[in-house]
Amino acid sequence: MAATLILRKIFKTGFVSEPAPHADAALRTREQALHAEILKVFGQAVAIRHVDAGSCNGCELEIHAVNGPHYNIDGMGVKFAASPRHADVLLVTGPVSRNMEASLKRAYDAMPEPRWVVAMGECACSGGMFGESYASCGKVANVIPVDVEIPGCPPTPVALLQGILAAVSAGRPHAAG
Amino acid sequence: MRIGDHDWSLDAIGRHRWRGRMEPGRLLALARAVKDEGGQLVALWGTDDRRDGAGFGIHAAFLTSAGLAWVSSALAADAPAYPDLAHIFPQADRMQRATYDLLGIRAEGAVDERKWLRHNAWAEDEFPLRKDHAFRPAVSPRGPEAYPFIRVEGDGVHEIAVGPIHAGTIEPGHFRFSVIGDRILKLEARLGYAHKGIEKRFEGMDLATGARLAGRVSGDSHSAFAWAYCMAVETAAAATVPGRALWLRALFLEIERVANHLGDLGYLGNDVGLAFGFAQFWRLKEDWMRMTASLFGHRYLFDRIVPGGVAVDIDDAGRAELDALARRIGAEARELKAVYDEHPTLQDRFADTGVCRPELAAQLGLTGLAGRASAQAWDARTQFPQTPYDELDVSMATQRRGDVLARAEVRFAEVHESLRLISDILARLPAGPVHAPLEPVRAACEGLGWVEGWRGEVVVAVRIAADGTLDRVHPHDPSWQNWPLLEMGVLGNIVPDFPLVNKSFNLSYSGTDL
Incomplete structure (x- = not known):
């Protein structure tokens, strides 16, 4: 019976998001600090819309990882939204390829205010190894206004969470345009 | 190296890897021989060799019974072309189109000559991978590009267009579904959004x-x-x-x-x-x-x-x-x-x-x-x-x-x-x-x-x-090889x-x- 096996495995696994034998203690403190900050700023939750504007898919691996059980982002009030119309934060990865330039702008324009833009990873911050070329616009700030830049290739899940916090706790989002 | 009953005079360049140069016509014959023995085309790409006093080059990597064979043909500097390989190995189709978009090397006799990697970031007569291509900074943001999808027509058929931005954390790409009700009649992918040179x-x-x-x-x-x-x-x-x-x-x-x-x-x-x-x-x-x-x-x-x-x-x-x-x-x-x-x-x-x-x-x-x-x-x-x-x-x-x-x-x-x-x-x-x-x-x-x-x-x-x-x-x-199979695999689902x-x-x- 699958149900029996599932229940047995769940009980055996326990909570990995709470103090666990394998968890890094320093990491947990930061997770809890993030939690409190987000609650203070939003009183409830922050919705993120991710746009891959031409990434190598390395940053996406860490966005997936941060959705895993170790990080418990749902419990921290962080949610990934399916549409930019439902998002507070636009999380952009990659250098902006010229083939994604128009789509990225349209996603940004579709967001309600207040809105924040987080550029995730070396490429989004500076153009990275791909730079500016016939095919690449380079960094995200060359295309839309950026509030927070998270360096790293790719940034770790903790760095990603800290960057999201830095965006929403900055207080002064961009005006329209 | 023998494939079929013919020696293709390829040289070993390391274990299980082979190298050869031949006329474009012979490249086609080699492709047929590889297909006949159950091999596959793995990769196809072009080069601009004009600085060496030559023209362009077309390159193919074949999976054969003896390993991977990298074979090249020299092409003219003016209007470079080689015989279409997609009628033997269908997986060549998008590689050939990409090679044209980047280098202006044409697959002669190819059924599908639509653009692939080129959206609207560079002009039709520009070939960015040529050595003499000069990058001109983009003039202004351009609108969505037009691409001639293959249309399915008939009573009750409609299209669902998805992407390049998807609902989840997925890389950018566009999928065009033609459906009746919930059933997929055709799926055509339009990729190239992450092309960053x-x-x-x-x-x-x-x-x-x-x-x-x-x-x-x-x-x-x-x-x-x-x-x-x-x-x-x-x-x-x-x-x-x-x-x-x-x-x-x-x-x-x-x-x-x-x-x-x-x-x-x-x-x-x-x-x-x-x-x-x-x-x-x-x-x-x-x-x-x-x-x-x-x-x-x-x-x-x-x-x-x-x-x-x-x-x-x-x-x-x-x-x-x-x-x-x-x-x-x-x-x-x-x-x-x-x-x-x-x-x-x-x-x-x-x-x-x-x-x-x-x-x-x-x-x-x-x-x-x-x-x-x-x-x-x-x-x-x-x-x-x-x-x-x-x-x-x-x-x-x-x-x-x-x-x-x-x-x-x-x-x-x-x-x-x-x-x-x-x-x-x-x-x-x-x-x-x-x-x-x-x-x-x-x-x-x-x-x-x-x-x-x-x-x-x-x-x-x-x-x-x-x-x-x-x-x-x-x-x-x-x-490259597997994207078209995804399109086939979802048919009827x-x-x-x-x-x-x-x-x-x-x-x-x-x-x-x-």
């Missing part, structure tokens, strides 16, 4: 920086691309790489395979509503990544494979730690496999969904993990092993069903085989240095690298200029099963958009 970027780079860029062609296959690139460079420079370095490269490649398979198995569960599967596999994957970071300094092993060897070693304590984790993950993956096997909803959604039958897979060149799930029994680690795989006796996983279930089964089998290989590598790791600097390159040279990445075979062709910088690099991801089928292939956008 990687091949142009390689030009003029030093060899070490090139390894970093190669690893970022598709981040989830970092070690596969970095190794294939380094193998190509080391072949070109006739360098000898220390044995311990080669064993460590294989260790990294298998770590990468386990990481990706664990993640995919979790998402496959998630896509049929089994959040338990996602949570469990992503817990294991995170444990794996943290171990990788603590032992080698990077969660995804970025920049650990470098020309001449590897940039990091492992000590005895590290070996014991990694071996223990590999055993624990193997045991837990077995428990989770029992759940997946027993779960009626999951089995119902996996079985007979997204089917690619073996005959179709052979005809269209389905490769790698997805190919093995459709009875395409190719795995370079088994049939054409480089060091250390020649000493590891890799067992290949195959299935015949060609559905989501088969692709999940292959992943389960490969997780266990890779964990076994990891323990074996850790136990038998030869002593010695992990790096030997390359001698400076003083004359133009070329090389080819071929690595069985987690998704399938990764091929990198490299030409180094006389000054020791990169003149031309072509990285090939197996997703319902639209809500598309995410599941798509995830079961998990193809790279960046790796083919370049």
Whole structure:
């Protein structure tokens, strides 16, 4: 019976998001600090819309990882939204390829205010190894206004969470345009 | 080298790799001979050779019974063209179109001459990979580009357009579904959104920086691309790489395979509503990544494979730690496999969904993990092993069903085989240095690298200029061959099963958009 096996495995696994034998203690403190900050700023939750504007898919691996059980982002009030119309934060990865330039702008324009833009990873911050070329616009700030830049290739899940916090706790989002 | 009853006079350039030059007409004959003996076209690309007083070049890599054959034909400087290969190997279609978009080299007689990598970032008469192409900064943001999708017409048929931005965390690409009700009549993908000019970027780079860029062609296959690139460079420079370095490269490649398979198995569960599967596999994957970071300094092993060897070693304590984790993950993956096997909803959604039958897979060149799930029994680690795989006796996983279930089964089998290989590598790791600097390159040279990445075979062709910088690099991801099979596999399925089928292939956008 699958149900029996599932229940047995769940009980055996326990909570990995709470103090666990394998968890890094320093990491947990930061997770809890993030939690409190987000609650203070939003009183409830922050919705993120991710746009891959031409990434190598390395940053996406860490966005997936941060959705895993170790990080418990749902419990921290962080949610990934399916549409930019439902998002507070636009999380952009990659250098902006010229083939994604128009789509990225349209996603940004579709967001309600207040809105924040987080550029995730070396490429989004500076153009990275791909730079500016016939095919690449380079960094995200060359295309839309950026509030927070998270360096790293790719940034770790903790760095990603800290960057999201830095965006929403900055207080002064961009005006329209 | 003989293929069929003919000697094609190809020269060996390293183990299981061959090199030859011939007239375009003979290239076509070779393609037919390869097809007749059951081989495949793996990659196709072009070069601008006009600086050497020649014209252009067309290059193909064929998978043959003797290994990988890299064959080139010289083409005219004016209106360069070669005979269409897509009527023999359908997987050539998009590679030929990309070659035209980038270099203006035309496949004569090709049925489909629509643009592929070119959207509207450069003009129709501009060819950015030509050496004399001058980049003009974009004039202004352009609107959405127009692409002539193949229309399905009839009563009740309508289109669903998805992307380039998707609802989840997925790379950018556009999917055009033609449906009746929920049933898919046709799916056509429009890719190229992540095209960031990687091949142009390689030009003029030093060899070490090139390894970093190669690893970022598709981040989830970092070690596969970095190794294939380094193998190509080391072949070109006739360098000898220390044995311990080669064993460590294989260790990294298998770590990468386990990481990706664990993640995919979790998402496959998630896509049929089994959040338990996602949570469990992503817990294991995170444990794996943290171990990788603590032992080698990077969660995804970025920049650990470098020309001449590897940039990091492992000590005895590290070996014991990694071996223990590999055993624990193997045991837990077995428990989770029992759940997946027993779960009626999951089995119902996996079985007979997204089917690619073996005959179709052979005809269209389905490769790698997805190919093995459709009875395409190719795995370079088994049939054409480089060091250390020649000493590891890799067992290949195959299935015949060609559905989501088969692709999940292959992943389960490969997780266990890779964990076994990891323990074996850790136990038998030869002593010695992990790096030997390359001698400076003083004359133009070329090389080819071929690595069985987690998704399938990764091929990198490299030409180094006389000054020791990169003149031309072509990285090939197996997703080139497999994207068209995804389009075939979903036919007759319902639209809500598309995410599941798509995830079961998990193809790279960046790796083919370049």
